[in-house]
Amino acid sequence: VSSSLDETRQLYEKDEVTNSFLKRHPVHCEFRTGKLPRKRLHFHEGCEIYLCLGGSGSYIVEEKLYPLHAGTLTIIGPNVVHHPYSGEDSFSRYILTIDEAYLATMGQLCGWKISPFGQFLGGSSTSSHYFLTAAQSERARSAAAGLAELLSSPDPLRELAMLHRLTEVMLLIGELQHSPAEQQLASGANERLIQEVVACMAASYRDQITIDGLLERFPVSRSKLLQLFKATTGFTVTQLLTEYRLNQAKRLLAGTDWPMTEIAAQSGFGDLSHFYHVFRRESGITPRQYRQKALAPR
DNA sequence: TACAGCTTCCGCCAGA
């Protein structure tokens, strides 16, 4: 029992990994390959740019489900709930994270009228998703590879070189935003089904949701829904539901001084005792401890 | 698709 408790503690720390990266340096870039284990739906500071170079999978970002395959580029705003998933060993990607303040400084230099994230994400949305051509994909890959290499280099001109690489990435994103037709690859019926189910769950996780309720709205066979959902998202239906609820609870804990009864109710937990149990199990600390950590000065 | 068997969840109560 104690070892699994340690594991959940470590999971909580992992949530904080991106934040601590950005504290040390405002830009982080890393290449990873291999399947993604099911982890937490989570949020962190800074903007995340996710470039997929091989294999396929899917990315839950708030209420959206984006398909991932070679040449997809996903941009996620700061503190936006997300979770990438792939069960394939050949899945490879670059993950680039940029500190909010750093982007704001770049924005000042470039004379952006709206916030850098608005500029970056194309308006008021909290995320965007693009399908790159082979040439665009190669540009993004080489810039990301350059960034990753520079991070471990003692080069005195490193910061300048990184800024150069970063500018390449942002120019590409600017092009993508202004390209006339965003070539939305037609997704299959199965994929659309799960996209709609995820959107439905994200919209109503505060209420009681049951599998039967979902089946009334989406008339497919029970086993098909459950199996497809798991294969696509990496979560079972109730697991994802709990993830949405926990993240809402975390936001409310950090952002309000509401009592636990209110936090639990507004997050979709019908029972206070159950809320405490689940929170403890999934994050390793109690709700009050989470609130204290979130409010502590950095 | 239907179902059996197993696991996990959920709401409730009691108590620290």
Add this chain to the structure above:
DNA sequence: AGTCTGGCGGAAGCTG
């Protein structure tokens, strides 16, 4: 009074 843990039984979810 508010926060948190433990345990229980029925309900619901999940897998093969």
